[in-house]
Amino acid sequence: MAGIYIHIPFCRKKCTYCDFHFSTTFSSYRTALIIQLRQEFQTRIHEITAPIASLYFGGGTPSLLSPEELGSLLEDPKQYTRNQAVEITLEVNPEDLTETNLAAWQALGINRLSIGVQTMNNELLAWMNRNHRAADTCKGLNLLQQDAFSVSVDFIFGVPQQTEADLTAMLTLVDEYPIAHVSAYALTQEPQTLLHHRVTTGKEPQLNDEQQVAHYHFIERALRARGFEHYEVSNYAKPGKRAIHNGNYWKGKAYLGIGPGAHSFDGKTKRRWNVSNNAQYLKQQDWFEEETLSADNQWNELWLTGLRTQGGVPMARLEAMGGLRTKEGRMLEALIHQGKIHVQDASYCLAKDHWLAADGISMQLFRAGLKD
Ligand code: SF4
Structure with missing residues (x-):
């Protein structure tokens, strides 16, 4: 949807x-x-x-x-x-x-x-x-x-x-x-x-x-x-x-953003954002930019958005993206051992006490930073 x-x-x-x-x-x-x-x-x-x-x-x-x-x-x-x-x-x-x-x-x-x-x-x-x-x-x-x-x-x-x-x-x-x-x-x-x-x-x-x-x-x-x-x-x-x-x-579904400053995502790899300027938007000249997310950026975004939600990060989505690498698996195990992440309904979920630190914990599971 x-x-x-x-x-x-x-x-x-x-x-x-x-x-x-x-x-x-x-x-x-x-x-x-x-x-x-x-x-x-x-x-x-x-x-x-x-x-x-x-x-x-x-x-x-x-x-x-x-x-x-x-x-x-x-x-x-x-x-x-x-x-x-x-x-x-x-x-x-x-x-x-x-x-x-x-x-x-x-x-x-x-x-x-x-x-x-x-x-x-x-x-x-x-x-x-x-x-x-x-x-x-x-x-x-x-x-x-x-x-x-x-x-x-x-x-x-x-x-x-x-x-x-x-x-x-x-x-x-x-x-x-x-x-x-x-x-x-x-x-x-x-x-x-x-x-x-x-x-x-x-x-x-x-x-x-x-x-x-x-x-x-x-x-x-x-x-x-x-x-x-x-x-x-x-x-x-x-x-x-x-x-x-x-x-x-938060589930990474597609959305179409209409209007100045609006962002769009095709649900796979392509992001677009319209210029945050009403006059330029009206002229429709140089009025948007696009980027294609690398595999690493898709991986990072999955952790960043997923760990902020009760549903967490589904294991199936990680598997579809090639699964955890050895170092990431070790980091995840450590976070589970520390009580920060737990497994629920085949997803990795952040423990409630750590929700305010969601972004920082996600970053520990990032690949090569947000940008290539
Ligand atoms: S200026 Fe105030 S009313 Fe307008 S978008 Fe910002 S917070 Fe909302």
């Missing part, structure tokens, strides 16, 4: 910590960009041969598009997914959860909302330069009818001023509303962000690793106690509610 990702590179404001690709001044070319997204889809859909399991509108802020604009972007994908049960996710900012929008999104066939709650502390939301406040989140969630959408929320933890009381306030949403999925991300300090500038000029404290680890475990305990499965380092789901779209990324 394959997925389609459509990137909407527009936002109302620039959040302090964000390094995604978006623009806040887009009114003059908004329509042209939507036409270009449709053209790219029509030109490239043949690259996907597997049945489509998911369609994901990400950004940026896809929920700032009008229902008519979203409907236009859905016309082509719907032709290709006729008669298939497809997960259609819309990333939503809380201020866009209005009665009118919800009814329109449901009528368009959107069946999953990924809502950027981030925190319920208004001071932290202001510090993040978010456009919404906690009251917008509550007001929007109150409008959700049971079963109209599968609802996921995004939380951010490890913010310097954040307390466990703040974490409790956001986790309480899970008790009060029909939320089936949570993505909880540690705040990171990315280059080219206002947060990075403030930290490096001494206006904000450094992010605190110990606090981030404590918050991670606090959230994990709380969500497990509420019946959520922790199925990927940053993702939790009620039984049967795992994200199909992101799950396919």
